[in-house]
Amino acid sequence: MATITKRELAESISQKLGSPQTSTKQIIQLFLDLCIEELAKGNRLEFRDFGILTTVERGARVGRNPKTGATVNVPSKRVVRFKSGRLLKEKAQKKV
Known part of the structure; x- marks a missing residue:
C-alpha cells in the first residue's frame, strides 16, 4: 500500500484536467485550509x-x-x- 502525498495528488489532478500543477496545488491547499477553518468553527x-x-x-x-x-x-x-x-x-x- 502506497502513501499518496499532496504533491502527487496535484500531479494526478493536473494531468487529468490539463491544468498547470501550480494552480492545482493552490486549489488543493485552499480546500484544505477552508476545511480546517470550518472544523475549527465546529461546523x-x-x-x-x-x-x-x-x-x-x-x-x-x-x-x-x-x-x-x-x-x-x-x-x-x-x-x-x-x-x-x-x-x-x-x-x-x-x-x-
Whole structure:
C-alpha cells in the first residue's frame, strides 16, 4: 500500500484536467485550509459518498504514564472524527 502525498495528488489532478500543477496545488491547499477553518468553527463537513468530518468533545479522563505507572489527569479536548461514506466503504472493501 502506497502513501499518496499532496504533491502527487496535484500531479494526478493536473494531468487529468490539463491544468498547470501550480494552480492545482493552490486549489488543493485552499480546500484544505477552508476545511480546517470550518472544523475549527465546529461546523460539519459532508462530502457525499466520501464521508463526514465533524469535531466532537472528548471528555476528561484519568490516564496512566506508561513509563512510571503514575496516574495523570488528561483534560477534555475537541477531536476530529471521520465517518466514511457508502461509496468509500464499498471501494475500500474491494480487492485491488
